[in-house]
Amino acid sequence: MPEETIIITNYKACDSIEAEIKPKNKLNIKTVSGMGKKGKVTIDVIVNYCKGCEICVYFCPEKVLAMKKEIAEVIDISKCTKCNICEILCPDFAITVEE
Amino acid sequence: MPEETIIITNYKACDSIEAEIKPKNKLNIKTVSGMGKKGKVTIDVIVNYCKGCEICVYFCPEKVLAMKKEIAEVIDISKCTKCNICEILCPDFAITVEE
Amino acid sequence: MIKTKFDYNKYLRQNTLPHIWCPGCGDGIILKSLIRAIDKLQIKKDDIVIASGIGCASRLPGYVDFNTIHTTHGRALTFAIGIKMFKPRLKVITISGDGDALAIGGNHFIHAARRNIDITLIVFNNYTYGMTGGQYSPTQPIGSYATTTPYGNIEPPFDVCDLAKAAGATWVARSTSYHALQLDKLIEAAITHQGFSVLDVITNCHISYGRRNKMKSPVEMITYQKEKGIPVRSAENLKPEELTGRFKTGLIYQKNDAPEFCAEYQKKLELLKTK
Amino acid sequence: MIKTKFDYNKYLRQNTLPHIWCPGCGDGIILKSLIRAIDKLQIKKDDIVIASGIGCASRLPGYVDFNTIHTTHGRALTFAIGIKMFKPRLKVITISGDGDALAIGGNHFIHAARRNIDITLIVFNNYTYGMTGGQYSPTQPIGSYATTTPYGNIEPPFDVCDLAKAAGATWVARSTSYHALQLDKLIEAAITHQGFSVLDVITNCHISYGRRNKMKSPVEMITYQKEKGIPVRSAENLKPEELTGRFKTGLIYQKNDAPEFCAEYQKKLELLKTK
Amino acid sequence: MSGKTEIRFAGSGGQGLILAGIILADAAAIYDNKNAVQTQSYGPEARGGSSKSEVVISDAPIEYPKATKIDYMVVLTQESFSKYIFDLRDNGVVIADKELITDFSNAKGKLYMLDMVKSAREELGKLLGLNIIALGALVEISNVVSKETILKALLKRVPKGFEDYNKKALEIGFRLAKEVKNN
Amino acid sequence: MSGKTEIRFAGSGGQGLILAGIILADAAAIYDNKNAVQTQSYGPEARGGSSKSEVVISDAPIEYPKATKIDYMVVLTQESFSKYIFDLRDNGVVIADKELITDFSNAKGKLYMLDMVKSAREELGKLLGLNIIALGALVEISNVVSKETILKALLKRVPKGFEDYNKKALEIGFRLAKEVKNN
Amino acid sequence: MANNIKLMQGNEAIAEGAVIAGCNFFAGYPITPSSEISEYLSVKLPKTGGVFLQMEDEIAALGAVLGASLGGAKAITATSGPGMSLKQEHIGYASMCEIPCVIVNVMRGGPSTGLPTLPSQSDVMQVKWGVHGDHAIIAITPSSVNESLYETVRAFNLSIKYRTPVIILTDEIIGHMREKVIIMEKDSIEILEIKLPSVPPEEYKPYNYLSGKVTPLAPMGEGYRYHVTGLIHGDTGFPSQKTEVIQNAQNWLIDKIYKNVADIEKFEEFQTGDAELLLVAYGSTSRSSRQAVMMARAAGIKAGLFRPITIWPFPEKQIKNLAKRAKIILVPEMNMGQIIFEVQRCACNSAVHGLNIVNGEPITPDQIYDKIKEITK
Amino acid sequence: MANNIKLMQGNEAIAEGAVIAGCNFFAGYPITPSSEISEYLSVKLPKTGGVFLQMEDEIAALGAVLGASLGGAKAITATSGPGMSLKQEHIGYASMCEIPCVIVNVMRGGPSTGLPTLPSQSDVMQVKWGVHGDHAIIAITPSSVNESLYETVRAFNLSIKYRTPVIILTDEIIGHMREKVIIMEKDSIEILEIKLPSVPPEEYKPYNYLSGKVTPLAPMGEGYRYHVTGLIHGDTGFPSQKTEVIQNAQNWLIDKIYKNVADIEKFEEFQTGDAELLLVAYGSTSRSSRQAVMMARAAGIKAGLFRPITIWPFPEKQIKNLAKRAKIILVPEMNMGQIIFEVQRCACNSAVHGLNIVNGEPITPDQIYDKIKEITK
Ligand SMILES: Cc1ncc(C[n+]2csc(CCOP(=O)(O)OP(=O)(O)O)c2C)c(N)n1
Ligand SMILES: Cc1ncc(C[n+]2csc(CCOP(=O)(O)OP(=O)(O)O)c2C)c(N)n1
Ligand code: SF4
Ligand code: SF4
Ligand code: SF4
Numbered sequence A, B: 001m002p003e004e005t006i007i008i009t010n011y012k013a014c015d016s017i018e019a020e021i022k023p024k025n026k027l028n029i030k031t032v033s034g035m036g037k038k039g040k041v042t043i044d045v046i047v048n049y050c051k052g053c054e055i056c057v058y059f060c061p062e063k064v065l066a067m068k069k070e071i072a073e074v075i076d077i078s079k080c081t082k083c084n085i086c087e088i089l090c091p092d093f094a095i096t097v098e099e
Numbered sequence C, D: 001m002i003k004t005k006f007d008y009n010k011y012l013r014q015n016t017l018p019h020i021w022c023p024g025c026g027d028g029i030i031l032k033s034l035i036r037a038i039d040k041l042q043i044k045k046d047d048i049v050i051a052s053g054i055g056c057a058s059r060l061p062g063y064v065d066f067n068t069i070h071t072t073h074g075r076a077l078t079f080a081i082g083i084k085m086f087k088p089r090l091k092v093i094t095i096s097g098d099g100d101a102l103a104i105g106g107n108h109f110i111h112a113a114r115r116n117i118d119i120t121l122i123v124f125n126n127y128t129y130g131m132t133g134g135q136y137s138p139t140q141p142i143g144s145y146a147t148t149t150p151y152g153n154i155e156p157p158f159d160v161c162d163l164a165k166a167a168g169a170t171w172v173a174r175s176t177s178y179h180a181l182q183l184d185k186l187i188e189a190a191i192t193h194q195g196f197s198v199l200d201v202i203t204n205c206h207i208s209y210g211r212r213n214k215m216k217s218p219v220e221m222i223t224y225q226k227e228k229g230i231p232v233r234s235a236e237n238l239k240p241e242e243l244t245g246r247f248k249t250g251l252i253y254q255k256n257d258a259p260e261f262c263a264e265y266q267k268k269l270e271l272l273k274t275k
Numbered sequence E, F: 001m002s003g004k005t006e007i008r009f010a011g012s013g014g015q016g017l018i019l020a021g022i023i024l025a026d027a028a029a030i031y032d033n034k035n036a037v038q039t040q041s042y043g044p045e046a047r048g049g050s051s052k053s054e055v056v057i058s059d060a061p062i063e064y065p066k067a068t069k070i071d072y073m074v075v076l077t078q079e080s081f082s083k084y085i086f087d088l089r090d091n092g093v094v095i096a097d098k099e100l101i102t103d104f105s106n107a108k109g110k111l112y113m114l115d116m117v118k119s120a121r122e123e124l125g126k127l128l129g130l131n132i133i134a135l136g137a138l139v140e141i142s143n144v145v146s147k148e149t150i151l152k153a154l155l156k157r158v159p160k161g162f163e164d165y166n167k168k169a170l171e172i173g174f175r176l177a178k179e180v181k182n183n
Numbered sequence G, H: 001m002a003n004n005i006k007l008m009q010g011n012e013a014i015a016e017g018a019v020i021a022g023c024n025f026f027a028g029y030p031i032t033p034s035s036e037i038s039e040y041l042s043v044k045l046p047k048t049g050g051v052f053l054q055m056e057d058e059i060a061a062l063g064a065v066l067g068a069s070l071g072g073a074k075a076i077t078a079t080s081g082p083g084m085s086l087k088q089e090h091i092g093y094a095s096m097c098e099i100p101c102v103i104v105n106v107m108r109g110g111p112s113t114g115l116p117t118l119p120s121q122s123d124v125m126q127v128k129w130g131v132h133g134d135h136a137i138i139a140i141t142p143s144s145v146n147e148s149l150y151e152t153v154r155a156f157n158l159s160i161k162y163r164t165p166v167i168i169l170t171d172e173i174i175g176h177m178r179e180k181v182i183i184m185e186k187d188s189i190e191i192l193e194i195k196l197p198s199v200p201p202e203e204y205k206p207y208n209y210l211s212g213k214v215t216p217l218a219p220m221g222e223g224y225r226y227h228v229t230g231l232i233h234g235d236t237g238f239p240s241q242k243t244e245v246i247q248n249a250q251n252w253l254i255d256k257i258y259k260n261v262a263d264i265e266k267f268e269e270f271q272t273g274d275a276e277l278l279l280v281a282y283g284s285t286s287r288s289s290r291q292a293v294m295m296a297r298a299a300g301i302k303a304g305l306f307r308p309i310t311i312w313p314f315p316e317k318q319i320k321n322l323a324k325r326a327k328i329i330l331v332p333e334m335n336m337g338q339i340i341f342e343v344q345r346c347a348c349n350s351a352v353h354g355l356n357i358v359n360g361e362p363i364t365p366d367q368i369y370d371k372i373k374e375i376t377k
């Protein structure tokens, strides 16, 4: 703070300083279904919840996911083992894995 | 203390709620000297410091002391071993033991 | 470990989402774990009280559909004790940041532990004052940086678990936001335990802590948790020097026969009745 | 063990005597021990700061001819830390009652311990709030009586020494007003120790505690200390059940190599100078 | 006697003088249905320090609750005698213990010296009850409440098993006072 | 231009817009010796939340420190565009990123769409510096301070080793703005 | 000798008043001269199944009281000067979140540790202004033991009705003196009970700024799940930073008290009808003042006494009215001048004098009478 | 481009002002919107051998500051609403024991957690009355960044001169805005140093109520051994319950400030010479008010602004004077009405209006001007 230096982090902080009840947003969900390594699987990403933290992408053991324009996206569902790690570690209720 | 019951303890609490510097009281010291079990000994009781707690009397291993009108008093200096317990345990700087 | 889809919605105040936490903040991961644990226990929503202090972590209660109290900084446990003593049938869970629980709230922490009152305290331990922008906290490691330790921290951190135990807590454990499934079980056990239970959860704040300490991203921070956490059992076989910089996870201490405060109070009341 | 007459007068503010404490109050015995210990160490009176909180024990500073601060209830350590950090050459000793140090002052207690700052804290532990007339304190034994536990206390007491150690204190001991000569040595050692030292001194308050708990007189209370105190070494050889109702005396914990807070801070300053 | 009587018990904490004042006020207010206010002074914080217990008894409502011009003062320590004698009415009455008070340098009013401590020691075997003796003496001398009333008020506040002991103490007080009154 | 210019940088926390505002105010106040006030709005408590950084520049002393009628607004998120456009002057200017802002439903004033994010990615290799690009663009378009001045003010606050990087970013801003201005 | 008359101490009367009001929760931290309240309740509450808690400090005590109150308890705490200072943050929280509770402050000499065992009236302004931020408070200053009891009952009622902390601001003299209390039949005492909201949970909003009516606070654990926060919040209880919501919330905290002054205020007038010299006094000082009025009347001075029982909100209207006739006003206080500020504001065309004696002793009728003579000369 | 002009944030300016004043001790606890002060000092103080401490809470922070000050430090702490409430007990201790220190309160929206990041001016009365017991306080409300710096220096001087806590009462707007600061040569700034007493230790009395002069506080550890207590104490510093001592001690705490008002007070007048409409405003609101005065003047309304810089003691005399001409007074405040109480008291024959906007936004010049038009109609 004293001698200001340029500290620019690449995070996208949540803008909603209002925790006031919000108008019920329509959820914008991107669904990808297909056959994974352990059978049929559906992965939902709630686009307007995803904050692009990359946790799911990084911790998915099978590289099923990738970031696209700061939103998580399924890039290869066929490798998914339904291990659920992405869902468990997503801090934002933004990704779910179903049969 | 809802139903007041008679609780009367026999202690004499210190009246000086003033800790304000007091006029320098002349100390009223009662000195008893004599030969104790381990040689010459002098016991001083500062009468206006003694609060009559009886600690010295009780813990003197040789029963050299006793209470008189709520003040400690030497009753038999000949038994004194100069163990110093009375002095150490007196909370009020009121009793001292010297050669 | 395939799981069917878990429905968080039942427990969420959905119109408060997305939550206020930064992208990748570990608090969201813990929130989900808490919901899963409560669901597992099948406690009625009406019977749960969540009290928190002030801080990022302490924003949690706003998102969950229980009886929720966002109190003052450091004082969540005092409110928790009040309501628990008055209505012992309620399950009372307290959420605090490390600053909230252990800096300003340290006294209530040790006294709740001493009383062994049946409340669960989850400490969201991100080594920093997240909400106020990253000042050092009483759990921040020596040598690390914060906005108020520009030359490196020299204050030794508390070991939250040791402190809780010495103060009288009868159930003490540690986990991380990475170890989310372990966390589910520990939260479940903490809530079930009859007495004061303290769960120290190491969580990631890259914004206020990480980026000043060479962990700019949530991923780096969670990787740190993964690498530094070591299960209590495994730790037993390691030499002290192998443990430096690491922390134990899992159940650290449990005592089951200690009298619980509400129960003891109720016993007194019964005794007075018969008199 | 014949001793020559010790002259307390050098250290006393004589025109404040007789002191305010009740007849037989243990606080006076500890005061004398403190004076003897300081005399032994031959520290200049100008270099000693005694800070206390509020309570009977906390009246102590008024009687001794040092730099003395009678602060607010529970906060003595905060003043002590301020002056110690600003003038590390001063020897800072803090006097607190059990309520002062561990009820309202509990947070400062654990944080001073955590920082391991070179201050000596002497807790005058009489199991009660003496000055306010005998409400229960956080060290009062279970089952005992106080003006606010008319049906017997159900709150477990702190073990002051355990708590100090877990919080980070590096020198921890216990004594009693009866064990006055042991106390001399412990106070001396506490002051000498480089780091935060905590000395838990069990002291007798027959007025506010004793007379509600079948110990009406100072003599009965001091006898209790004599009988219940057990040296650490002897305690090692006893079975747990033989120890119930008793407390250990002597040096309980010491760690010499831990960094001391003022010293660490001075090191930082040196580093910055050379930069 | 005017409508208002002011009584002070003064001594050191633990002598039970506060209780004596309470019992007296209780007797006047509840049993005699007068107005009565009892006040006291404390040492630092609330622990047993010096103590002074005052009772104002009046037929009219009592506004200012403390005593200002003492009609009767019972003293049980030298210090309190010297300290509190100043606002005794000129025709006020002091009831003091013979053994405990020895210096009467600034005495005024009418002084009754009673052997209360001695009687307690001899007749009760201990000093417990000294306050009740003093109370009895006060009632006998002042007549501010009747003997029956004070006994009722006393017994209400005595723990079970101690009724006789206290009654005896009260009566010692009556007797000692009567003796000096008749002198 | 009247004596007073009001500029707003709006986007999300972490985009460095507060810093951009500070550099601008610094340039105006210290190097151009005008009056300048920079203010900002925070999210809850102080952690990285939404952010809005305003600079008022004037020849006369500035009393009310916040912007009220925006002359220039630089926006880097959709949300801030929609939220903050309302108090733009009717003839105000908006500088927006082409990629980040897509919905212009309530646009007003004059709108410049710049490929700032794209250029950052392509020419700087990362988004670090986006704020400086935006700052450059603003200076080019508004002329509220000179290019030399802004460069000086920028370099003062850049950590060692990052001078060139930031200078480059600034120049990208100048260039992008010049391109659209000339359109 | 009626069985329903008792000799009680002021502090005991407050505690007994709480019991009569249905208080079932106490949390406190001992401090002279208020400790008798906790001691009394430590005996009484457990007997009726209530909770008595001694907490680790005053902050914790009020925190516990508020937690319990959210659970539906009728909760009280008691303290004195230093403790009152420590409670300020939580008093603000109680105001902001509209949580009923009763807080007793038995005033002793201040500032700081001051004079623990001696009386004063020096926390009167603190009660109104001690909290950071804007809010309104109700405070009551009883002047007798009997009044201590019944005003405590009223304090509970007001706190529930207006969902606000109510402060009983008594002083060491009233707190420690013993006098007669007339214990009335329970039926003849108005006691407000805590009720569930009349709407079903789905419709329940814990706050309702615009309705002008105080929404009842649903006890937690009874099916009404809501959120409580010390952040500025809207009707739902969730935080908001919208300008209108903020302003509404702020207005409401003030208005709900000030628009109901008529219901909240309580005062006593003594010989004010034709008073040209008005005394304004409260608490123990009002007793001496009353006696001084009698002395003045006896000497032919047309004196009168206005005694606020509810000291906050301050009875502005009454003072303004009385000041029309009374061109000399005397405000005796055991402090260096506090309520006199309010009186000056309301009665600025009268000569307003203070009698400020702060020496550890109560102000005597003689002192007041002397002052009366001085200012009427 | 002069080298001695800097763009600074208000909070930074306070911290820099402290450094210039010779501050060598800070202890604090973070809170929005004051944290920059501690962050700045955490960088600066260690560089000059000073102490920077982050304590476990606000109570501890002020405790440490007072401890250090007793050791002879020039010590400061900084906080905001909730922290300020917690500090009240120790502010009282500092007043009572006459320990110099500077306390910064960067006002945010209250009460309770309120609006942590948004501005308000709602702690003005708390600063005067928040402590239990009677005492007097000095408080300063800067209205620019430059003033923030120099008033901080003055705050240190006043605190040493009068041995009293001095409060810098700023608000989120001034605290967070950046504008020009002119850094003067050190020699041209008056800086009071802490000195040893002129008398030898044997003669030193730490208090001296009757002399009318403030005795210097001897730094501990330099040979002057004395006793400090929050109990009422006599000249020697030892507690006393003697009625005269108590009254003297009480009088002194008030008198040492109020009898030196002329030295302590500082204010600014803008176009008040012929003002018939007077604005009274402080801190950030005074900036909007100044602009509104210009707008009003432009419209032919004879408006003027009185801006207290020292807000406590309140500049009664000036207001009374100005009110002789100004029959309409407007007090715009970012609170529900606080300083207006003082103005009403001092100017009771003028029509005193409030403009109280509390919605998280600063009050704008337009809003004030609109109100001016309304009340002058
Ligand atoms: C009494 C008080 N002091 C200080 C603050 C400012 N404050 C808000 S949150 C916080 C600390 C947050 O740290 P932590 O508890 O660890 O929670 P986190 O944000 O890291 O989850 C502080 C100091 C406050 N709100 N109230
Ligand atoms: C803030 C505050 N709360 C409460 C008190 C009242 N008080 C004075 S001393 C004391 C407790 C004394 O107990 P302890 O600290 O054990 O000391 P002791 O008297 O037993 O030596 C209390 C509660 C106070 N002075 N200040
Ligand atoms: S379930 Fe497992 S494998 Fe499938 S996407 Fe998620 S993390 Fe990857
Ligand atoms: S973990 Fe969740 S929020 Fe983060 S990138 Fe993946 S889906 Fe988005
Ligand atoms: S010195 Fe020992 S033997 Fe002699 S009187 Fe004292 S205690 Fe007794």
Ligand code: SF4
Pocket: B045, B049, B050, B051, B052, B053, B054, B055, B056, B057, B071, B072, B089, B090, B091, B092, B093, B094, B095, D024
């Ligand atoms: S120990 Fe001291 S105070 Fe007690 S009786 Fe003996 S001489 Fe007196």
Ligand code: SF4
Pocket: C020, C021, C022, C024, C025, C026, C027, C056, C057, C126, C130, C131, C204, C205, C206, C207, C208, C209, F047, F048
């Ligand atoms: S500041 Fe840190 S703790 Fe707070 S929300 Fe952001 S990442 Fe999480």
Ligand code: SF4
Pocket: D020, D021, D022, D024, D025, D026, D027, D056, D057, D126, D130, D131, D204, D205, D206, D207, D208, D209, E047, E048
């Ligand atoms: S009350 Fe107890 S602790 Fe206090 S002086 Fe008396 S005996 Fe000692």
Ligand SMILES: [Mg+2]
Pocket: C055, C097, C098, C099, C124, C125, C126, C127, C128, C129, C130, C137
């Ligand atoms: Mg944290």
Ligand SMILES: [Mg+2]
Pocket: D055, D097, D098, D099, D124, D125, D126, D127, D128, D129, D130, D137
């Ligand atoms: Mg104690």
